[in-house]
Amino acid sequence: KNEVEQSPQNLTAQEGEFITINCSYSVGISALHWLQQHPGGGIVSLFMLSSGKKKHGRLIATINIQEKHSSLHITASHPRDSAVYICAEYSGGGADGLTFGKGTHLIIQP
Amino acid sequence: DAGITQSPRYKITETGRQVTLMCHQTWSHSYMFWYRQDLGHGLRLIYYSAAADITDKGEVPDGYVVSRSKTENFPLTLESATRSQTSVYFCASTRSYNEQFFGPGTRLTVL
Numbered sequence: 001k002n003e004v005e006q007s008p009q010n011l012t013a014q015e016g017e018f019i020t021i022n023c024s025y026s027v028g029i030s031a032l033h034w035l036q037q038h039p040g041g042g043i044v045s046l047f048m049l050s051s052g053k054k055k056h057g058r059l060i061a062t063i064n065i066q067e068k069h070s071s072l073h074i075t076a077s078h079p080r081d082s083a084v085y086i087c088a089e090y091s092g093g094g095a096d097g098l099t100f101g102k103g104t105h106l107i108i109q110p
Numbered sequence: 111d112a113g114i115t116q117s118p119r120y121k122i123t124e125t126g127r128q129v130t131l132m133c134h135q136t137w138s139h140s141y142m143f144w145y146r147q148d149l150g151h152g153l154r155l156i157y158y159s160a161a162a163d164i165t166d167k168g169e170v171p172d173g174y175v176v177s178r179s180k181t182e183n184f185p186l187t188l189e190s191a192t193r194s195q196t197s198v199y200f201c202a203s204t205r206s207y208n209e210q211f212f213g214p215g216t217r218l219t220v221l
Contacts, residue, residue: 033210043200043212086152098143098168102152 002027004089006101014109019074021104023087024067030090032070034061037084037103046072046085077108112136116201116213124221129188131216133201139211141204142184143168144176146197147215153200159184191220 003026013019023032034046047054047061049070054061058077063070074081084103114135123129133142144156155168157176165176173195175187184203188195201213 031208035212041198041215041217043202043215045209045211048209088153098155100153102150 002029002089002099004087004099004101006085006087006104008104009102010105010107012107012109013077015078017077017108019077019081019106019108021072021085021087021106023070023072023101025070025089025099026068028065028068032063033088033090034070034072035086035088037086039083043086074106079108079110082107114201114203114211114213116199116216118216119214120217122219122221123191125192126190129191129218131186131188131199131201131218133184133186133213135182135184135201135203135211137203137205137211138181139203139205140181141206142178143202143204143210144174144184144186145200145202146170146195147200148197156186156199188218191218193220196220 005024007022031048031050033048035043036046037043049061049063058075060073084105086103088100090098117132140161143158145153146156147153154170156170156174157168159165159178162178162181165178175189178184196219199216202210204210
């Protein structure tokens, strides 16, 4: 079973700062997902990527397959970015391959 | 309403009682999932379904039963609830192994 590790577990930053959240996994994957969970509890999918880089607004996700590592970056962070960010990987072979990290709790202070 | 819904949103029950959590999606997605989310564990897969009448166990299936007689519905039943099943339960769906769409969650407390 793949292990997914996220760091940091908790992150507090000031508005406007550049944020980086890291995700590493132990076994080769088919795809990696980044999810966002707001304080109200709802979970939203931000990105799914299997190589390279994706960008959506102020959010950027990158993945390095050789190093088994992905990062989520937030540029010009804002208090509304405060949420739990979760990475999840799919190794293939059916739903058994879905493994989630424990999440990074991000707080952006005004 | 289009999307994925869960009911009830909150449930308090007693040990030993049977509880069913409902999940309904309007996209006709083939794949549906049930997860539980607990502090210190993150999201863990309970059961999944690849299509109507096809279900399989995930990481933590003990104490749970699922069925999928229709593509749009995927109920999760706790046959005899235990305190360890106190958790937040999320249903999700996807057309294939791409972006997953999550329901709003059901917060279950077992006394």
